[in-house]
Amino acid sequence: MAIDTPALVIDLDMMDRNLRTMAAFADLHQVKLRPHAKMHKSAELAKLQMAAGAVGVCVQKTSEAEALVAGGVHNIFISNQVIAPVKLARVAAMTRQLAPLGGKLAICVDSIEGVRRLAQCMHKGQIASSNASTIDVFIELNVGQNRCGVEPGRPAVVLALEIRKHPALNFAGLQAYHGKAQHMRSAADRRDAIVSVIEAVSQTRQLIENEGITVGLITGAGTGTAPLEAASKLYGELQAGSYLFMDADYAANEPATGQPLFKHALFVKTQVISVHAGHAVCDAGHKSHAIDSGMPKVHAFSSRSVLEYTNGGDEHGILKPAAGSSRLPSLGSMLWLIPGHCDPTVNLHNEMIGVRGGLLKGVVERIITVDARGALT
């Protein structure tokens, strides 16, 4: 493959397999899939996921939603807090843009002020355009991440009552995502965490329904805990995203019962540029892959070629033979790294190179644009 390095490469066969595995899993549990597109930031991949059965995608940022809408994705949930009026005006504009296309936008709230600002921007947009579009609004619950989200119970009821006051806002349900639980290594720890989540969310739903307000949907879950939420009979929608590429961090989790088996499909291709007595140096550093979830793993095509990657700075990686092996790669030889965390790795690249037929002997089938790369606002 004539791919210059470093480059982000997708093994399309593995990606397709992951896509099918997740579709079958969602079918089995009769749960909807709304994968998180913050991971791949690509309209092409979002549409591929929807063609495989996903109802839409999630994003974290208004500008990510805009990039995907521009790429033809019409069902998007901004699973995050948006507070700036300048952004909420853009959110409102998207609802008006999507309505005649049969599309739909949803968003999270976790404060009265957030609800009011959203309602005001939706209202202003309606007056300006005489277009009575609405937006689905989910209350984000803090279920253990301790980041955004109101506490389960009464605070959520107060918010639901507030949402109902505004005609442009459609109270759609609860967002209950436990980010930290995704990366708990032990299957038992993940189960314990999600058992608590399910209890808190169930009670909150009951409290809100006691007010005569229907809770349409509970949405959440990531690749690490999806089997638990899927089996809960509470969650109607899974937001897992990383399953498509499967990074080194998720692969390090102890598998749980019923956990679908995903394969690594995303790699940073890199080249050895310097060789020394005890180490070699490759041309991929942390400007090529994110290191927030640890260093990348060197993909081992055989047990004779096990190398360990350590940080060599922005533009370099240091390679040493793993224990039991003494072979260093030669100057100019190619390696494939499995990123520790796919989301921020993809965000470093403008494109992903899709290869069919394996990393070593395959051919480039297509170039997939990272449409929302750097879409931060």
Next chain:
Amino acid sequence: MAIDTPALVIDLDMMDRNLRTMAAFADLHQVKLRPHAKMHKSAELAKLQMAAGAVGVCVQKTSEAEALVAGGVHNIFISNQVIAPVKLARVAAMTRQLAPLGGKLAICVDSIEGVRRLAQCMHKGQIASSNASTIDVFIELNVGQNRCGVEPGRPAVVLALEIRKHPALNFAGLQAYHGKAQHMRSAADRRDAIVSVIEAVSQTRQLIENEGITVGLITGAGTGTAPLEAASKLYGELQAGSYLFMDADYAANEPATGQPLFKHALFVKTQVISVHAGHAVCDAGHKSHAIDSGMPKVHAFSSRSVLEYTNGGDEHGILKPAAGSSRLPSLGSMLWLIPGHCDPTVNLHNEMIGVRGGLLKGVVERIITVDARGALT
């Protein structure tokens, strides 16, 4: 300032001050300045540095050099190993492009194979174009970084002799950069490290000159150790780059005697999107700033507003009042983060917003493009 968040903001007054401080420092020591443009990846800023006296800039990647050449920067040193023939052909093409413009390209080598590949590509290019351009070649020495570079002493002599065999290669000197020393907190540790470097480089220069080969220039140094190399009478050129923006990591170094005082000039503007009993959440996570050198610091405009930033994932930051303070920022309020490491932070953004007259009351003077963002090859 109507800057949506998160955004990368330059305090232009502070940047200009840093520019003048470094120019005066280089003048004082009668040493040339060739700042590392891997830090800002911007042709506009490279030209600003050259207008302030820099002889040219360094880059780490062939594609960075191409982006800067396209932006009108004509004196570039690729201070790294380039091994792929496909890249070396592009390097050779740039030398032919720059020659009639009075420009110049330089590059590093650390292996016989690397020298031969470079010579071959330069030679092929000359035959194809009948244009006898040459390239300056520096031998990279391993002076403690243990990454690329030949060992000081005899291995460097062997390489110098090899370089001299190839008419298109002009042996220009030694690259001796100790990256790890830049971030040693203690001034004494940095001094000890650079004293050893100077001794090894001096001896190597002598060995090469014993072969009748002139060592034209010793180049190296970063913002952390520049006073030591500048005073060495050995280094003719400093490669410091971070001085322009001054990140949190460099600011944590104990200042040494003669160390110029640089000011923070680069910030990630961020907004509070969620407020809770003990913490607030802002909209800048590690897709907005690099965390390889630690978390960003929250810029404190007064001693009453000291906040601590902890990692909230790709898109969020968690803010808590630092000890002795109990004030949390309100929903929608703006904060400015000082990145831990400016180089990979800039690489996450498409542009830098230059503000004149201070962060709070200033006006946007210009938008500076990150020309080489994502230029990895």
